[in-house]
Amino acid sequence: xxxxxxxxxxxxxxxxxxxxxxxxxxxxxxxxxxxxxxxxxxxxxxxxxxxxxxxxxxxxxxxxxxxxxxxxxxxxxxxxxxxxxxxxxxxxxxxxxxxxxxxxxxxxxxxxxxxxxxxxxxxxxxxxxxxxxxxxxxxxxxxxxxxxxxxxxxxxxxxxxxxxxxxxxxxxxxxxxxxxxxxxxxxxxxxxxxxxxxxxxxxxxxxxxxxxxxxxxxxxxxxxxxxxxxxxxxxxxxxxxx
Numbered sequence: 001x002x003x004x005x006x007x008x009x010x011x012x013x014x015x016x017x018x019x020x021x022x023x024x025x026x027x028x029x030x031x032x033x034x035x036x037x038x039x040x041x042x043x044x045x046x047x048x049x050x051x052x053x054x055x056x057x058x059x060x061x062x063x064x065x066x067x068x069x070x071x072x073x074x075x076x077x078x079x080x081x082x083x084x085x086x087x088x089x090x091x092x093x094x095x096x097x098x099x100x101x102x103x104x105x106x107x108x109x110x111x112x113x114x115x116x117x118x119x120x121x122x123x124x125x126x127x128x129x130x131x132x133x134x135x136x137x138x139x140x141x142x143x144x145x146x147x148x149x150x151x152x153x154x155x156x157x158x159x160x161x162x163x164x165x166x167x168x169x170x171x172x173x174x175x176x177x178x179x180x181x182x183x184x185x186x187x188x189x190x191x192x193x194x195x196x197x198x199x200x201x202x203x204x205x206x207x208x209x210x211x212x213x214x215x216x217x218x219x220x221x222x223x224x225x226x227x228x229x230x231x232x233x234x235x236x237x238x239x240x241x242x
Contacts, residue, residue: 002155003037004119006030010042017041021125025118025148037188045126047119047188054184056097056123060129063099070106078227080163082107088162093151093195097181098124098144100210102168105140112152112161113144114151117189121148139184151195158202168194168212168218194218205236215239 006028009018011135018041037049047054092101095115115121131137196218227234
């Protein structure tokens with residue numbers, strides 16, 4: 001899997017933030033023009049990989065519309081067993097760009113986001129950092145922790161989480177129309193992660209797997225409950241859930 005060579009600072013005002021990210025993720029600050037894969041830190045941070053670029057914003061584009069209607073995420077609420085009176089601790093095993101994790105955080109859940117690609121972790125951090133100073137955004141940011149690690153390191157502690165969340169859906173064998181973000185990820189990652197089977201074998205309480213609507217299930221367990229939308233579904237497995 002590809003990963004970044006370092007972090008480039010494009011603006012003096014972002015130096016402090018870049019240094020903090022460099023230290024957290026143990027990647028160097030660089031100024032080399034020959035770097036092929038890196039994150040540039042600016043007002044809008046960008047992940048560069050060869051001739052490809054990827055931005056991740058929670059304030060602009062299609063995801064902004066989803067955020068504005070986050071209370072209407074009925075399928076996602078059903079999938080995690082959402083209750084307005086209690087907070088669940090959710091392990092997001094395939095962080096990606098952090099979109100579902102942020103929606104869950106807005107819904108008041110506590111999210112541990114695992115992403116083994118450092119460049120994507122930094123894009124999540126930057127998207128959170130660039131949110132407006134509003135109380136509901138600040139509350140959501142406080143509900144999220146981003147960890148740069150392979151989710152399989154958490155298999156033995158699966159029972160400590162109320163929900164294990166897996167989204168391997170963009171690893172599709174179908175010739176679907178890809179967004180620019182997905183095209184970038186296709187070229188950048190080369191391969192996608194799907195720890196569904198490993199977590200199914202763990203001592204989980206509730207396992208949620210997000211799939212394309214007509215995709216084959218990751219787990220052959222007919223006790224699953226599926227919540228279906230127009231293009232995606234959530235397959236839910238329960239084991240020892242209270």
